[in-house]
Amino acid sequence: MCTQILESKEVVIISLKYVILEKDEGVAIVRMNQPEKLNAMRIEMQVEMVQTLKELAFDDTIKTVIITGVGKAFSSGGDVGDMEMAHSAPPLDLRRMLNQNLAGIVREIWNMEKPVIAAVNGVATGGACNVAMACDIVIASENARFGQIFLAIGLIPDGGGSWLLPRLVGFHKAVELIFSGRLVDAKEAEQLGLVNKVVPAEELEKTVKEYANLLKMFPLRALGATKRAIHKGFTMSLEEALDYEMTIQTLCFQTEEHKERVKAFLARKK
Numbered sequence: 001m002c003t004q005i006l007e008s009k010e011v012v013i014i015s016l017k018y019v020i021l022e023k024d025e026g027v028a029i030v031r032m033n034q035p036e037k038l039n040a041m042r043i044e045m046q047v048e049m050v051q052t053l054k055e056l057a058f059d060d061t062i063k064t065v066i067i068t069g070v071g072k073a074f075s076s077g078g079d080v081g082d083m084e085m086a087h088s089a090p091p092l093d094l095r096r097m098l099n100q101n102l103a104g105i106v107r108e109i110w111n112m113e114k115p116v117i118a119a120v121n122g123v124a125t126g127g128a129c130n131v132a133m134a135c136d137i138v139i140a141s142e143n144a145r146f147g148q149i150f151l152a153i154g155l156i157p158d159g160g161g162s163w164l165l166p167r168l169v170g171f172h173k174a175v176e177l178i179f180s181g182r183l184v185d186a187k188e189a190e191q192l193g194l195v196n197k198v199v200p201a202e203e204l205e206k207t208v209k210e211y212a213n214l215l216k217m218f219p220l221r222a223l224g225a226t227k228r229a230i231h232k233g234f235t236m237s238l239e240e241a242l243d244y245e246m247t248i249q250t251l252c253f254q255t256e257e258h259k260e261r262v263k264a265f266l267a268r269k270k
Helices: 043-057 080-086 091-100 102-111 127-134 161-169 171-180 186-192 201-215 220-233 238-253 256-269
Strands: 004-007 011-015 019-024 027-032 064-069 116-120 123-125 137-141 145-147 197-199
Touching: 019 043, 027 043, 027 201, 043 091, 043 102, 064 201, 091 102, 102 127, 116 127, 116 201, 123 127, 127 145, 127 161, 137 186, 137 201, 161 171, 186 197, 197 201, 220 238, 220 256
Parallel strands: 027 064, 064 116, 116 137, 123 145, 137 197
Antiparallel strands: 004 011, 011 019, 019 027
């Protein structure tokens, strides 16, 4: 793994072989970096993504994380060359690799108690589409395209695709998109609820950074607890959700960040 670190007063840039990490005043940008292959997520890239996200989860200087791609694509999904090599791998080794890599990326995004924003600058297909769906907020360029192209190569949606897509767009639409494998443009993706907002390509990074800077102003513990509560709500009854909220809210009331915000609010009111 090749690592290069560049630092200035404001920005730290860490360049791995297939991932570029930029840290700037509490915001981290994770860029998939294989533009000559539309940022195909080869195994080495997936390993670097998992490690980078793990480190960001425990980096107290980072309040918000952005995931995007270098060049004209977000990512075209798994690297087909890697898939051919996987044919000779023992099944248990292959399962372990799948669990650690693409599933690992989605797991890190989903469990990270910080807002994660997908800045989808171009095509996002296969596993990369599911990485974007796992993020808390998805902002897309008008050039973005989304697609579940697994069946075309004899695979099923992985990286949480079979779980995430029906929850975002509904059962029948999810089945249609998975069975057909057709590409969905940015406008349709917004209508379906796959993305929060579509912006002109030249405004994508600026828009995403503005949103990230807004989110980083909120108390991090409360943001993390909110994200966790929303996720747990997927598998809870209303009564269970109410009980969980009461437990977490009791803990939030004890935090210094809550007490300080209340004092500041009352001082402004006076």
